[in-house]
Amino acid sequence: MAVELTGFSELIADLAGMAADLDNGPGVDRALQAGAVPVEQQMLANASSDPKIITGALHGSIHTSKVKARGGGGKQVTIGVHVKEKSAYYSNPVEYGHGGPGPAPPHPFVRPAFDARAEDAYGEIRRVLEDEISKRP
Numbered sequence: 001m002a003v004e005l006t007g008f009s010e011l012i013a014d015l016a017g018m019a020a021d022l023d024n025g026p027g028v029d030r031a032l033q034a035g036a037v038p039v040e041q042q043m044l045a046n047a048s049s050d051p052k053i054i055t056g057a058l059h060g061s062i063h064t065s066k067v068k069a070r071g072g073g074g075k076q077v078t079i080g081v082h083v084k085e086k087s088a089y090y091s092n093p094v095e096y097g098h099g100g101p102g103p104a105p106p107h108p109f110v111r112p113a114f115d116a117r118a119e120d121a122y123g124e125i126r127r128v129l130e131d132e133i134s135k136r137p
Helices: 008-024 027-047 058-063 091-096 111-135
Strands: 062-066 079-081
Touching: 027 058, 027 062, 027 079, 027 111, 058 062, 058 091
Parallel strands: none
Antiparallel strands: 062 079
């Protein structure tokens, strides 16, 4: 008894169409922005765990960038302190600590935020992409 399978070319075309729609539309941008929210919120909480010592500069410098194209293809957002924006220039020594005449231990706020909220971020990305795919005719 022979089995005949059909419809694979249509399936491949439909998957390629979905990918093109996502890549060319606002869906991926929305997904990346939504995925950044839980990590940014945790980063802000980590940077302000002691409200008595906040000057506001570091806390106010943490944000998510706009979606940008990556050199090798794809898109990205960055979450944190963007030094080019003349924000809290000392964020790196806070994260990693520093030596010198007045050494300070590290007070990480970036990596722990990602570690704590990565699953939430991926969940948001999945949710938005599923929503975008379900809108497709």
